[in-house]
Amino acid sequence: MPDEDNPDLRRLFAAADVTLPAEPFVSELAQRLGRQQRLRFYRRLCVATVLLIAAALATPIVSLLSLELARAATEQLADLLVSPWAVAASPLIGVLVLLRMRARYR
Amino acid sequence: MRSGLVLGELAEAPLVALAMAGDDTAYGELVRRRQSSIRNLMRRLSRNAALADDLAQQVFLQAWRSLGGLKSATAFGAWLRKLAVNVWLQYQRANRPTSDVEPVLSITPALSERIDLDAALAAIPPDMRLCVVLAYSEGMSHSEISAATGLPLGTVKSHVLRGASRLRVLLDSYENDVGARHAG
Numbered sequence: 001m002p003d004e005d006n007p008d009l010r011r012l013f014a015a016a017d018v019t020l021p022a023e024p025f026v027s028e029l030a031q032r033l034g035r036q037q038r039l040r041f042y043r044r045l046c047v048a049t050v051l052l053i054a055a056a057l058a059t060p061i062v063s064l065l066s067l068e069l070a071r072a073a074t075e076q077l078a079d080l081l082v083s084p085w086a087v088a089a090s091p092l093i094g095v096l097v098l099l100r101m102r103a104r105y106r
Numbered sequence: 107m108r109s110g111l112v113l114g115e116l117a118e119a120p121l122v123a124l125a126m127a128g129d130d131t132a133y134g135e136l137v138r139r140r141q142s143s144i145r146n147l148m149r150r151l152s153r154n155a156a157l158a159d160d161l162a163q164q165v166f167l168q169a170w171r172s173l174g175g176l177k178s179a180t181a182f183g184a185w186l187r188k189l190a191v192n193v194w195l196q197y198q199r200a201n202r203p204t205s206d207v208e209p210v211l212s213i214t215p216a217l218s219e220r221i222d223l224d225a226a227l228a229a230i231p232p233d234m235r236l237c238v239v240l241a242y243s244e245g246m247s248h249s250e251i252s253a254a255t256g257l258p259l260g261t262v263k264s265h266v267l268r269g270a271s272r273l274r275v276l277l278d279s280y281e282n283d284v285g286a287r288h289a290g
Contacts, residue, residue, distance in 0.1 A: 029166055
């Protein structure tokens with residue numbers, strides 16, 4: 001809502017308004033929009049390609065590393081895992097986890 | 107495929123909603139309806155038709171990119187206008203003249219013949235011109251202008267008052283000069 005109380009000036013501005021033809025403005029804008037959309041598509045394609053290549057290169061390394069860590073952990077913890085204490089403790093741990101989940105979702 | 111005729115009959119709010127959902131044809135119809143007012147606004151501010159059209163294109167490009175952030179389809183007009191003001195202010199900041207001396211226009215008889223509203227607007231400083239155009243051409247209130255431009259409310263009121271006063275002086279001088287020439 002305007003604050004100004006100057007009808008002469010407002011009339012002048014209204015009279016000076018011209019209806020500008022839509023063309024070629026709209027066509028040029030459509031071309032620029034099309035270029036932006038294509039650029040955005042190619043940018044996303046590049047990012048996806050880089051990620052795919054990085055994942056493909058990293059997978060063997062990560063897999064080997066995971067296997068090594070799992071083997072080392074198993075060797076270190078094997079005695080503990082198969083001990084009577086581990087056999088006794090594991091169902092207790094399971095019960096505790098279940099009780100906490102029930103408490104969280106109640 | 108939706109025909110252009112059907113879109114042309116829709117009110118603006120449903121068109122905006124369609125455009126927000128990704129309908130490029132609906133956005134094109136919105137551009138057709140709003141391009142004249144945005145280009146006129148930029149012409150008043152920039153005093154250069156080619157620059158005004160380029161800035162207006164930037165407005166519509168930014169609007170297309172950020173349409174998803176529009177809170178309500180009915181607020182499209184005011185939102186687009188605020189975007190236009192931001193584009194103008196960004197352009198001004200990037201192309202600030204080296205001196206901040208206010209333009210001085212002496213009313214010579216030859217000059218007063220050519221003067222019209224746009225030329226009179228060109229004779230007042232950019233910030234003042236922006237406030238006067240938003241107040242009188244866009245019908246915005248002082249607080250709306252302050253929110254759109256980031257200028258303090260007192261500064262906006264002062265710019266609008268002084269700008270309108272200067273325009274009246276320039277335009278009256280033109281009318282008197284034309285009248286005198288016709289009488290003589």
